[in-house]
Amino acid sequence: MPTIRDVARLAGVSVATVSRVINQNGYVNKDTEQKVRKAIEQLQYMPNSVARGLAGKQTGTIALILPDISNPFFPEIARAVEDVAQKQGYTVILCNSDDQGQKEQTYIEMLRKKYIDGIIFASNTLREEDVQQMQANKIPLVVLDRALASGSCSVIRSRNYEGAKLAVEHLLQIGCRKIAHLYGPQEMITAKERMLGFEESVMHFPWYSPSLMVPGYFSVEGGIAAVKELLSRHRDVDGIFCGNDLMAIGALKGLHQLGIRVPDEVALIGFDGISLTQITQPELSTIAQPIYDMGTLAAQVLIAAITSGELQPKLYELDVTLIERESSKR
Structure with a gap:
């Protein structure tokens, strides 16, 4: 592969002059610039972006660490981040952690060594020491959706508590008289806030019981198992709020297997607004969370921090919207 020295030798100039032409930094007269560009073209020289980044302290690359790329919520986040990054001249490296803390630690260490300009992190396992390490290495960090607002980094998420109360209110308005909740892993702030919103909305009713809340693990399979467990305890449930849409899809399948009609016998509502809910x-x-807007905002906040060299920790909470479809129409 040709090097910058080969270009300089062919053009009859110094390496510093070639560098100024490539980086468009400093004065080079037009004749000299033309010689350099002709030599670059003749040798088919490709500048090393990492080396250029080290010289300018930026590589034009950001990383996006997602916990579960199979969940349709996260590809939409990724699309938004990539769209914004591309317009701003950045490349996105996508890392799927499978919700495994050790895998996330490996990614963080790898990315730190590869001179990434910044990281967008969607995880419930990000540790305070990880944040401090990235701050020490001057790597801007924006956290999405699942993390606690520790105050040490910017967090972008939706109003989960308010969304849960909106879901319960909707089920009550359509006439449900006993409502249950399938909840996600409680170490995740999203699942915790949605469960809290549910519980505070119904705990004053005489029919309320903690046994109306069943873990579904934010998965289709978990939703199937949870709804069957729920109905074995409370056959008279006529409304179910699921903490995410994947559990709602699983609950719908589980109810069908039990011969229970939706919405005639049991009304059903999820949380997230992923496209699968329409099919x-x-x-x-x-x-529905504003998923694309969350990804867009995360990329904008991160790139602004990279550009300015400053990232003031801030919590961004976006509004959610009720989308009423056939599963809860009566």
Whole structure:
């Protein structure tokens, strides 16, 4: 592979002059610039972006660490981040951690060594020491969706508590008289806030019992198992709020296997607003997060921090929207 020295030798100039032409930094007269560009073209020289980044302290690369790329919520986040990054001249490296803390630690260490300009992190396992390490290495960090707002980094998420209350209010308005909740892993702030919103909305009713809340692990399989466990305890439940849409899809399938009609016997609503909710039968009601907007904002906040060299920790909470579909229409 040709080097910058080969270009300089062919053009009859110094390496510093070639560097100024490539980086458009400093004065080079037009004749000299033309010689350099002709030599670059003749040798088919490709500048090393990492080396250029080290000289300018930036590489034009950001990383996006996601916990579960199979969950349709996260590809939409990734699309938004990539769209914003591309317009700003950045490349995005996508890392899927499978919700494994050790895997995330490996990614963080690898990315730190590869001179990434900044990281967008969607995880519930990010540790305070990880944040401090990245701050010490002057790597801007923005956290999405699942992390606690520790005050040491910017966090972008939706109003989970308010969304849960909106879901319960909707089920009550359509006439549900006993409502249950399938919840996600409680180490995740999203699952915790949605469960809290549910519980505080229904705990004053005489029919309320903690046994109306069943873990579904934010997965389709978890939703199937959870709804069957729920109905074995409370056959008279007529409304179910699921903490995410994947559990709602699983609950819909589980109810079908039990011969229970949705929404005639049990009304169903999820949370997230992923596209799969539109292709089920019946289509699923959901509390929709502005998923694309969350990814867009995360990329904008991170790139602004990279450009300015400053990132003031801030919590951004975006509004959610009720989308009423066939699964909760009566």
